[in-house]
Each structure stands twice: as structure tokens, then as C-alpha cells.
Amino acid sequence: MGLIHIVTPEYPPTLGGVADYARHIAEALAAAGEDVHIWCPAGGQRPTGGGLHVHGTFEGFNRSDFARTDRELDGFPAPRRLFVQWVPHGYGRHSMNLSFCLWLRRRARQGDTVELMVHEPFLTFWEGTWRQTLVAAVHRVMTTVLLQAASRVWISIPAWERMWKPFALGRRVPFSWLPITSGLARPAEQDVCALRASLTAGRRPLVGHLGTYGRNVTSMLDVLVPEILRSSPDADVMLLGAGSNEYRSTLVQRDRALEGRLLAAGRLDEPALALHVAACDVLVQPYPDGISSRRTTAMAALRIGVPLVATRGYLTEPFWSETRVVRMHDVRRLADMANDVRDLLCDGDARARLAVAGRDLYARMFDVNLVVNALTQSKAGKAA
Known part of the structure; x- marks a missing residue:
């Protein structure tokens, strides 16, 4: 049985596509015998048993949250495998939470394995207001930091690899496609x-x-x-x-x-x-x-x-x-x-x-x- 830590900006009962995906994948991994720990904002569902555990350690994805999460994560055997659900707008600070990216890089440098699941890459330039263009620039800085932390990048569509790879700055990071699933099953x-x-x-x-x-x-x-x-x-x-x-x-x-x-x-x-x-x-x-x-x-x-x-x-x-x-x-x-x-x-x-x-x-x-x-x-x- 393996141990995997899923870091996500949203999780049920919060509604959203990433929340649904994280829950669906977490439950499937747990059903397959993995020991799954969800790290998400406070207020998420807290199932017990069956290999699935929810830790609501994040409130604003800020410094105190990182310290609290560090203390709990460090109680697990090293190296910890962090499977991070990445959408730049999901982690607060008006979609410009560079400190979250730096926290992941620090965890990686301390020996943890950081794997990114890229749902959305970054905003494009010159398709909105000047502020959106500024945010797009910050997103690229965040991407560069994330790629310094990542041991692997999972992508929801092949286009994300073409967009992200230049920001690895020559660092050899493997990219792999990972399907986006649906939690909706055919009813009777x-x-x-x-x-x-x-x-x-x-x-x-x-x-x-x-x-x-x-x-x-x-x-x-x-x-x-x-x-x-x-x-x-x-x-x-x-x-x-x-x-x-x-x-x-x-x-x-x-x-x-x-x-x-x-x-x-x-x-x-x-x-x-x-x-x-x-x-x-x-x-x-x-x-x-x-x-x-x-x-x-x-x-x-x-x-x-x-x-x-x-x-x-x-x-x-x-x-x-x-x-x-x-x-x-x-x-x-x-x-x-x-x-x-x-x-x-x-x-x-x-x-x-x-x-x-x-x-x-x-x-x-x-x-x-x-x-x-x-x-x-x-x-x-x-x-x-």
C-alpha cells in the first residue's frame, strides 16, 4: 500500500470541478488500497476509515497555513509524495499566490516529491485589462518556481506541456497526460x-x-x-x-x-x-x-x-x-x-x-x- 498526499484548493462540500476531481480520484485511490490524505481548505468533508483522510489545514494559503501543514505533514514518513492540483486562481491572493509555489519548492528541497496536476496553466497576455496582463506575467513566475519544485508534471491536455515546458529553463521534468474523469455514472x-x-x-x-x-x-x-x-x-x-x-x-x-x-x-x-x-x-x-x-x-x-x-x-x-x-x-x-x-x-x-x-x-x-x-x-x- 502506498501513501499519497493530495493538495487541492477545493474539496467537497465546496462545489467546483477541481473539488469533484480531487474527491473522485481520492476515493478511487483509496478503493485501490492506497492510503490517501487530502490537504485542503478548512470545511471539507472529513471521511474516516477506508484509507481516506481529510486535513483542513488551509484557510488562506498563507504563512500560518504553511506552518500548520508542515507540522502535520512532517508527522508522516519521508519522503512525502505531494500530488498538487494546480489551477492558479485556486490558491488565493487574487490568483498571484507566489508564496504557495515557494512553499512547494521548499518542501521539494527538503526531500518531498512534488507532482503537479495542471488543470489550467496560466492566463494569456493581452486578452483583457492591464491587470489581467500583470497577473499573466506573475503566473509565469509562479510556473517557473513550480517547475523547480516538480518531479513530475501531469497535464489534462497535451497543449499544457507546450505552454509550460519553456519555463522549466532546461530542467528535465517529465510531463505525462492524465485523464480527466467524470464522477457522473449512468443512472437506472x-x-x-x-x-x-x-x-x-x-x-x-x-x-x-x-x-x-x-x-x-x-x-x-x-x-x-x-x-x-x-x-x-x-x-x-x-x-x-x-x-x-x-x-x-x-x-x-x-x-x-x-x-x-x-x-x-x-x-x-x-x-x-x-x-x-x-x-x-x-x-x-x-x-x-x-x-x-x-x-x-x-x-x-x-x-x-x-x-x-x-x-x-x-x-x-x-x-x-x-x-x-x-x-x-x-x-x-x-x-x-x-x-x-x-x-x-x-x-x-x-x-x-x-x-x-x-x-x-x-x-x-x-x-x-x-x-x-x-x-x-x-x-x-x-x-x-
Whole structure:
């Protein structure tokens, strides 16, 4: 049995994609016999037994937090293996917590093994205000420090390696892709049928969207949702996820004709969310940078087996086109997406083929056991 320490900026009951991922991976590792310790902000769930332990030692990711965490970590056998969930905005100080990076570097220099899981790399330059550009510069300093600490870097998509590797400054740090999994499992068919009956009287096709409704996505949904309802007059659209009720209200205020055909479920726990996703005939997911393997919403569609229509972009990996498990369109061709949704709603055989192909791809590339195997079989590289 191995011992692994997962450092994460969020953990349930806090809601968020990184929190869900950390919990899902931690539980899978514990089920595989690993001794797993979660180091997270205070207030996280505190399960006992079964090889899973939660330490809420962080409050602001500041100096006193580091001292408290040091005291507890030092009670474990050295060298400690730290599996750090990295999103630069997750560790406070307005996304510029250089001291957290320096703390990790100090732990590494004292003998601990630091492995990074890069969910998000850094902000890009010149795509916002002057402050965002300043933050982007600080992010690169933080990245350089992190790469001085890291024995291995796990990445959610290959593009992150191209972005990060120059900041290793010649230091040989191994980069490896690690799947982003979904914690949403396919629910029982009778439960899905019951929900559909309550939502649409079981008769109308249902198109879903799952997200958090940030401006980069809603700017596309503003066009896409009305176009889907126009081109598929017999269908309804259901919005899922945090912010869905508010976004529905915005759309209905603009066009009252949408009111009877536009549903919203709001924020749901995992079992309820899986049930609502499974109730959809098609999921439509416009991503500003294109579908990629870091998108947990896409992983949910694949695992549950819901046909997916999405955008392709500069972060879209080649395998999406090669496997054809997703219908993809350019981000500027939203009308084409709506037409594709219409065609799928009229073709049950095509939907069934996409559902089977999606579940098969998920099992081959993204199943949580693949993550467990990678983490338990890997030995941290000796960076030089």
C-alpha cells in the first residue's frame, strides 16, 4: 500500500470541478488500497476509515497555513509524495499566490516529491485589462518556481506541456497526460424515464446544456439556444448547472416566446445531475477554445452515453476527429450546430451509435482506473 498526499484548493462540500476531481480520484485511490490524505481548505468533508483522510489545514494559503501543514505533514514518513492540483486562481491572493509555489519548492528541497496536476496553466497576455496582463506575467513566475519544485508534471491536455515546458529553463521534468474523469455514472433507466415524463410529459425531445454560464459561453448560447428552438420546433432545451436558472431568466426576458420551451434545473448534486444529463436526447456544448479532454462536461456526456454536439478549437486534440464520437463544428458556425442537433433528434439510430461510441471511448481513455494505474505505477522522475 502506498501513501499519497493530495493538495487541492477545493474539496467537497465546496462545489467546483477541481473539488469533484480531487474527491473522485481520492476515493478511487483509496478503493485501490492506497492510503490517501487530502490537504485542503478548512470545511471539507472529513471521511474516516477506508484509507481516506481529510486535513483542513488551509484557510488562506498563507504563512500560518504553511506552518500548520508542515507540522502535520512532517508527522508522516519521508519522503512525502505531494500530488498538487494546480489551477492558479485556486490558491488565493487574487490568483498571484507566489508564496504557495515557494512553499512547494521548499518542501521539494527538503526531500518531498512534488507532482503537479495542471488543470489550467496560466492566463494569456493581452486578452483583457492591464491587470489581467500583470497577473499573466506573475503566473509565469509562479510556473517557473513550480517547475523547480516538480518531479513530475501531469497535464489534462497535451497543449499544457507546450505552454509550460519553456519555463522549466532546461530542467528535465517529465510531463505525462492524465485523464480527466467524470464522477457522473449512468443512472437506472426507469429513473431516467420517470424524470423525462415529469419534464416533458415524455413526449418532446430534450436538448441539454451543462455548464457554469460564464460570459465566454453565454455569448454563444445567446445565439445557439434560440436557433435550436427555431430549427427544432418540437424540442425543448434544458439548462443544467450553477447559474442555469439565472441564465434562463435572462433569455426569457429577451424573448417571452422561449418561456414554455426552456427549462433550467439549477445546481444539482451528482446523482441528480447524472439523472438530468441522461434524460437529454442530445447535449450541446459550445466551448470557446473547442472540446478537449479537460472538459468534465464532455466527459459526463461520454460516460453516461448522451450524444454530444460541440465546438472544435485550438485546444481540440486530434483524436476527437479520428474517433468521430462527437459531432463538431467551428465556433463561428453556431447555426450549423443547431442544424446538427435537429438532424440527430430525427435520427434515433445515429444517436444510439454516438452513445455507444462515446461510452467505449470513455472506457478506453478516461476511466478512473486508468488514472489510478498511472499514479500507482509511476515513479517520480528525477528531474535535473
